[in-house]
Amino acid sequence: MKKVNLFTAVIFSLAIAAPLAMISTNATAAGEKYILVSHAPDSDSWWNTVKNGIELAGKQMGVTVEYRNPPTGDLADMARIIQQAAASNPNGIITTLSDYDVLSGPIRDAVDRGINVIIMNSGTPEQAREVGALMYVGQPEYDAGHAAGLRAKGDGVGSFLCVNHYISSPSSTQRCQGFADGLGVELGSQMIDSGQDPSEIKNKVLAYLSANKNTDAVLTLGPTSADPTIAALKENGMAGDLYFGTFDLGTEIVKGIKAGIINWGIDQQPFLQAYLPVIVLTNYDRYGVLPGNNINSGPGFVTKDGLTLVEKYAGEYR
Amino acid sequence: MSDATQTPPSEDERVKEMSAFRKALIRPELGSICGVILVFFFFFLTARDSGMFSPSGVMNWSIVSAQFIIIAVGACLLMIAGEFDLSVGSMIGFSGMSIALLSVSFGWPVWLAICVTFVLCMAIGALNGWLVIKTGLPSFIVTLAFLFILRGLTIFAAIATTRKTIIGGVKDAAEGDWLAPIFGGKVLTGLFQWMGDHGWIETFTRGTRLGQPVVEGIPMLMVWALVLVIFGHWLLTKTKFGNWIFAAGGDPQAARYVGVPVNRVKITMFMFTAFCACIFATAQVMEFGSAGADRGLLKEFEAIISVVIGGALLTGGYGSVIGAALGAIVFGVVQQGLFFAGVESSLFRVFLGVILLLAVILNTYIRRMITGER
Numbered sequence: 001m002k003k004v005n006l007f008t009a010v011i012f013s014l015a016i017a018a019p020l021a022m023i024s025t026n027a028t029a030a031g032e033k034y035i036l037v038s039h040a041p042d043s044d045s046w047w048n049t050v051k052n053g054i055e056l057a058g059k060q061m062g063v064t065v066e067y068r069n070p071p072t073g074d075l076a077d078m079a080r081i082i083q084q085a086a087a088s089n090p091n092g093i094i095t096t097l098s099d100y101d102v103l104s105g106p107i108r109d110a111v112d113r114g115i116n117v118i119i120m121n122s123g124t125p126e127q128a129r130e131v132g133a134l135m136y137v138g139q140p141e142y143d144a145g146h147a148a149g150l151r152a153k154g155d156g157v158g159s160f161l162c163v164n165h166y167i168s169s170p171s172s173t174q175r176c177q178g179f180a181d182g183l184g185v186e187l188g189s190q191m192i193d194s195g196q197d198p199s200e201i202k203n204k205v206l207a208y209l210s211a212n213k214n215t216d217a218v219l220t221l222g223p224t225s226a227d228p229t230i231a232a233l234k235e236n237g238m239a240g241d242l243y244f245g246t247f248d249l250g251t252e253i254v255k256g257i258k259a260g261i262i263n264w265g266i267d268q269q270p271f272l273q274a275y276l277p278v279i280v281l282t283n284y285d286r287y288g289v290l291p292g293n294n295i296n297s298g299p300g301f302v303t304k305d306g307l308t309l310v311e312k313y314a315g316e317y318r
Numbered sequence: 319m320s321d322a323t324q325t326p327p328s329e330d331e332r333v334k335e336m337s338a339f340r341k342a343l344i345r346p347e348l349g350s351i352c353g354v355i356l357v358f359f360f361f362f363l364t365a366r367d368s369g370m371f372s373p374s375g376v377m378n379w380s381i382v383s384a385q386f387i388i389i390a391v392g393a394c395l396l397m398i399a400g401e402f403d404l405s406v407g408s409m410i411g412f413s414g415m416s417i418a419l420l421s422v423s424f425g426w427p428v429w430l431a432i433c434v435t436f437v438l439c440m441a442i443g444a445l446n447g448w449l450v451i452k453t454g455l456p457s458f459i460v461t462l463a464f465l466f467i468l469r470g471l472t473i474f475a476a477i478a479t480t481r482k483t484i485i486g487g488v489k490d491a492a493e494g495d496w497l498a499p500i501f502g503g504k505v506l507t508g509l510f511q512w513m514g515d516h517g518w519i520e521t522f523t524r525g526t527r528l529g530q531p532v533v534e535g536i537p538m539l540m541v542w543a544l545v546l547v548i549f550g551h552w553l554l555t556k557t558k559f560g561n562w563i564f565a566a567g568g569d570p571q572a573a574r575y576v577g578v579p580v581n582r583v584k585i586t587m588f589m590f591t592a593f594c595a596c597i598f599a600t601a602q603v604m605e606f607g608s609a610g611a612d613r614g615l616l617k618e619f620e621a622i623i624s625v626v627i628g629g630a631l632l633t634g635g636y637g638s639v640i641g642a643a644l645g646a647i648v649f650g651v652v653q654q655g656l657f658f659a660g661v662e663s664s665l666f667r668v669f670l671g672v673i674l675l676l677a678v679i680l681n682t683y684i685r686r687m688i689t690g691e692r
Contacts, residue, residue: 074613084378084658099484114523167477168610
């Protein structure tokens, strides 16, 4: 009896001794602590740039930074993470606001406890003000989609396919909606729920394009949907022929732009969305200085011209 | 032989003698009791200064644990009855969406939307059970099908009626409703305000809620969790129906021979699992004021993990509700505690996997001790 209990105690403590090593490395940076909470599931590679952004800012400013996200992308879990972040008493929280209903309560609670909050990436400047955040750093999604739609319309596009790999996030749908409004068409079945799996996305795009032969353009919402779409277009011979625009950048997307498969990528510069809030919060905490307005990190259209720096840092800082 | 007549009647030769110490130790809960102690011990050492044991920190992991408990109780009883339900997570998304659609988009009163949703969910649970019984297929497959069916229906229903996948505004619709506070309200708010006034717990330092305590009260979610654990434990250990559950899971054929209505027990347990999922979803929708098509992803596995940590057997016929609740606490504390301890978020699942594995190994040892098998 005793023996087994001892045995289990040993394996349990072995298993939990492992994180100790990591905690000690995390705790080396003295001073302020900032936590970034995102809505992205683990599988979304785009957020790596955000992680690199806060890490660099933390190193440069000499502050502790932590990145947290709900593993499955469940926004109710994200609300718990924000509550948890607030309970650990950091100097500031940087968070996305992808669903106002779910997240506004926990964010407002954090603000009321005296924690400075900056909204990044998702949400709108108005919502950021309503929850009591210091500012909003990001790219207004609908406007970005709208600008892209107008650009595509100027290039002679009349119909499109929107590959939505994150249909449960309202901001993804807003991008498609903005694009449709920019083109001046109704958004309906041309927005497909592609899921997150690369081969599923590829085959759904192939199926849609073979069923709707008169589609002029395809719009993807990030590397998760863009990479498989590139593969799909290469397979059915439409690469370079079909008008292809995408949100966000990544290694494959940059290659695609270079090869002429993708006409343009909209860079919202996630690096800045993560990097700038840490800089702003640290300076605010240390010296009380604060920029007087929201910061727009995008949209910027990346085309074939001037790709060298983008190419070098795609997926890391771009 | 003449001595036999002198033995007191209370000693029955058919009952094996067992020391009180051994009796106290060999329970399905033993593994999870050790787990709870170890987990708290560990986080007390590593995350003591991180706010994990401040009132708001305690509330944070308690709520998460309570959520797991609610679905674990259902999953536990069903597992003891020998079946699985993999559609729990999708059921959470489905019932949340059903409440939001009925109340916000169709304008029904919230209490009616909640009642209809409960009926709907339990009907689907019954359908799950009926299909398993009638087809004789493993419940693993049947409920896996419903995992996809319900998730797909949820996304379709949301998009088809509102063109959105997240439906908000439930909070406004639930204003003044009599049933909504039973799921989304908080109790003992006066006590917490009093503790806040006396400076025993932190209060908000700015904003509209200045001076109010950071922990407002005990959410109804936790009350539900407690009620379900007590009910489940009572049902399983103190009633005839509880014995039927064990019998149906242990050896259904033998149970049928002695007159246990195995089919009815199993279908009822499927309905109970759906009922628990529906409570989870209703409390979530009422707390956050919105329903999303992706709510509850992977929750079926989290429920099963909690139950397994709690010492139940995957093959049925053995387990305890208290154990499942303790397993859910281990799971919830570890999940939130890793954040408090500042563990790199990408390693989070590695630890969950390790804990699961350790719990199962531990429980297997304990079961071998009990049954004496090698």
